[in-house]
Amino acid sequence: MALLHEWWVWMAAGIVLAIAEIFLPGYVFLGFALGAVFMGIVMAIGAPLAFAVATLPRILLLFALASLAAWLLLRRLFGFRNAGGKVFDEDINRN
Template structure:
């Protein structure tokens, strides 16, 4: 008898662990680089946890990608570069000679 193959991408706790790992990684590499991916993985884990996640791994990957993109864009809009944050240099260090 063959054992039933477990599709690891269809397990909600795998996506949850991935979300936690990405959110921890964001602490070490700040700049909202991994935070959008962490939010995407958390949303996929929540959808699968309540039973709304699709069984097809390709559809799950598309949901993850779309949610991650929207999360990253939203955070970029909210926490992005503020006006006046860029330093403008009026004088060069070599001008005092």
């Protein structure tokens, strides 16, 4: 778990998740990728945000909150995929 305190681990995780997003449908991994990149930046800055990254539960909580915020922002920007279903007015079996 000591690797979660390293900035490059979070950046690498963000890159891997962004690549996974390319190959998989939906915007699921992109929010986590942005959350991981955010955590990489926070870990690289270090001293000003030391209170937020002092313990493993705080690190994971900050990652979860950043990922949730990124996911909600992406949903607002890109909208809901196939939100409106196709509506049929007539029965195709009726002559």
